[in-house]
Amino acid sequence: MTTLHRTLRRLDSWLFAALAILAFAAAGYLATRYHHVADWTHDARASLSKESRAVLARLDGPVEITSYANPQGPLRQGIASFIARYQQTKPDISLRFVDPQLDPGAMRxxxxxxxxxxxxxxxGREQHLDDLSSEAPLTNALERLARGGDRIVAFVTGDGERRADGQANADLGTFMHQLEGRGMRAVPLNFAQVTAVPEHTDLVVLASPSAPLPPGGVQALVNYVADGGNLLWLTDPQGPQPLGNDLGLQPLADALGVTVLPGTLSDPSGSALGLHDPHMIALGDYPAQAITRGFTLTxxxxxxxxxxxxxxxxxxAVPFLRSNPQTRIDTGQPDLDSQPGRALDFGFALSRLSPSPAKREQRAAVVGDGDFLSNTYLGNGGNRALGERLFDWLLGDDALVNLPPRGAPDRFLQLxxxxLNAVTFGFLAGLPLALLLVGGLVVWRRRRY
Incomplete structure (x- = not known):
């Protein structure tokens, strides 16, 4: 090798080192000017959920967060890291820390x-939060701020309806307790004590009455709907006659333009899913409507x-719950039973221009089953998620309609x-042999040249 060749090789080495240093310096400079985060986990579970991003999109101004955390220990760092996920989506979220020990009186x-x-x-509104164990508490607090205050949900009581605060199997206490964390407040509405739906009621829920409502109560509900009020009517099968006639609710059914058909749906195909009662209806596919758009849970x-x-x-009237074509209506009277062969609707979402000048749109929903939100069945599949979507839609919070909970299948590896034998052999024998072969090839090439 001549002197010129050696000089050129040294120059080439120095030039490569200079270019590498320049590349690292440029990367460091760009890293200080631009910020980029990539989440490669399944369904981006390490980032904010779509639900949280939808809540942040509803906040049209800055959000100020003050944390009263002791400066000693890792608590402040953990809080800052948690809030940083929200700041990536909404940069005008500010966070400051206050030492609670400096002024205990002010803290109290x-x-x-x-x-x-x-x-x-x-x-000008504020929420206190002492739980950051997961994303849900902070998102719920932001959702309550986005709503502008608690939404009043009035539950008709006094006629055997499902109780919003009850713990019995048929009641809705568990579901409503979860909704309270999202800014909805349940209040009783007993037409034996009042003659009309109170003002400032955002939604009235008629949850499966088992006794006839007083005529004044039915008329109060009809007037409420006529004036533009939002309504959720949960019904249940109750004999061979139409439910509206059984309970004196026909005027309400007429006002909504919905008829509750007599009998109970029966689906023998549920046995393939392990359902031994044909009256148990399982759904995994839904008609296209805002409540069920993107909803895939069973x-x-x-x-x-x-x-x-x-x-x-x-x-x-748009259906959002529909059975499969194998279902039929069982009335208990074989000559009146319907034959399978067509899908049957049992959930309708209704909307129209509101008669009230204070509202743009009026919404109502009728569902042919009240058990799916009860304490007994709420935990089955996507029942809770569907109920939350239904309430959000009825309250006009379209951007807050919940999406199904995201799983994390990449946490587990099933082999x-x-x-398993292949992986074991690969790590214990295959990988070491491959390294030995590569090392031997490198040594052989060096000795050869």
Whole structure:
């Protein structure tokens, strides 16, 4: 090798080193100017959920978060890392820390009782939060701020309805307790004590009455609907006659343009899913509607009444719950039973221009089963998620309609015995042999040249 060749090789080495240093310096400079985060986990579970991003999109101004956390220990760092995920989506979220030990009297006056407690302020409103164990508590607090206050949900009581605060199997206490964390407040509405739906009621729920409502109560509901109020009517099968006639609710059914058909849906194909009762209706596919758009979870309905909507009214009635073609209506009288062969609707979402000048759109929903939200069946599949979507839609919070909970299938690796043996052999024998072969090839090439 000549002197010129050696000089050129040294120059080439120095040039490569200079270019590498320049590349690293450029990468470091760009890293300080630009910020990029990539989440490669399944369904992006390490990032904010779509639900949280939808809530943040509803916040049209800055959000101020104050954390009263002790500066000693890792608590502040953990809180800052958690809030940083929200700041990536909404940069005008600010976070500041206050040492609660500097002024204990002021902390008591502010109601700060937990180290690390957050006070979230938005448009003059505030929420206190002392739980950051998961994304849900903070998102729920932001959702309550986005709503502008609690939504009043009035539950009709006094006629054997499902109780919003009850713990019995048929009641809705568990479901409503979860909704309270999202800014909805349940109040009783007993027509034996009042003659009309109170003002400032955002939604009235008629949850499976088992006794006839007083005529004044039915008329109050009809007037409420006529004035533009939002309504959720949960029905249950109750004999061979139409439910509206049994309970004196025909005027309400007429006002909505929906008929509750007599009998109970029966689906023998549920046995393939392990359902021994043909009256148990399982759904995994839904008609296209805002409530069920993108919803893929399986839901279970224990006893279902079929519904029919009357065309030509001012309401727009769109089905969002529909059985499969194998179902039929069982009335207990064989000569009146329907034959399988067509799908049957049992959930309708109704909307129209609101008669009230204070509202743009009026919404109502009728579902032919009230058990799916009860304490007994709420935990089955996507029942809770569907109920939350239904309430969000009825309250007009379309952007807050919940999406199904995201799983994390990449946390587990399921292998057959053959696959496990292959992985074991690969790590214990295959990988070391491959390294030895590569090392031997490198040594042979060096000795050769």
């Amino acid at each position: 006056e502010k109601g700060i009782t937990v180290d690390g407690e957050l006070v979230i302020r938005y448009h 839901t279970l309905f224990p006893e279902v009444a079929a519904l029919a909507a009357h065309p030509g009214r001012d309401w727009s 057959s015995q053959g696959g």
